[in-house]
Amino acid sequence: MLRVCVLVCALVFCNGNDASKFEDLEKRINRLEKEHRTCLVKETEKRASNPASPAVAFSAYLSSDVHPVAYNEAIIYNAVKLNEGDAYNAHVGRFKAPIAGIYHFVASVQSYSSDYIDFELVRDGSYLCRGRGSRTYESTGTCASTVHLNVGSDVWVRHYSTNGNFIKGSGYSSFTGHLVHAD
Template identity: 35%
Template sequence: MKNHVYQPRSAYPIAFYARLSNDITTIGDNQAIEYNEVITNLGHGYDSRHGHFIAPIDGIYIFAVTAMGEPNEALHLNIVKNGAIVGYARAALSTEYESGTAVITLSLVAGDMVWVRYGSSIGSASRKVHGGGFNTFSGALLATL
């Protein structure tokens, strides 16, 4: 049995935090959300033009997504790694503003991409994503591989 040795973080930090600042964004099925207000982008892994995080180095990363929809409409978001759904963030149907948060850890190699996209408009799901900083996407390197 191989002994696992903790690998320290990289010599430079990798972390980002971005949020959607627009009032309301209407989005299509499977469309990436372009979180346009970048607060933190250490290591320059987050690309706000496309809404993608691109891993600059191999490692274990943690990501958090908060979804907020409009009143009377549910919101379904997918967390995607290289085209495959790896997590979900949902805002429940309610007469008020509702939000949901997902936190996931992923093993990534340099060049892997992670993003958030609109899931679908099945049932009562909305195509409206509430802005004002309430929809967020963040991530950080936990350890190198």
């Protein structure tokens, strides 16, 4: 459509008197359209095959209830649904960054008794955010954080209160994370 508008304007501007200007304009338009298509193809190929941005993502959940849960005890999400990049260790419940970059994590914990359950998302020993499954029976708390990690940084979820020590499993409590952007 843009091409037609430009050609019509060129005809009006040239008043049909100078066909060479019109032909030059048409050649320039053809060249620009070809360059534009080439740029689009290169950008698409770049996005599709960028080795600097490998896929790093995981999703895990508790397959069964956890009781008792001690103060500062790691919550080990043992059932892994996805572990692209092999960065999540289901035996210890920790994610270890294979490359530096911006990551996003979400942790959820569901209480299973009349007690609440407090938990926190932790990076290298320091908490990023906290969540709470309230005293209501089977209430779910959620904590999400976007953070920069260096290679080898650990992220995990832990119980951080002396109150509440029942966590509902069967998929109701989960831990997920993924690389948003590599350095």
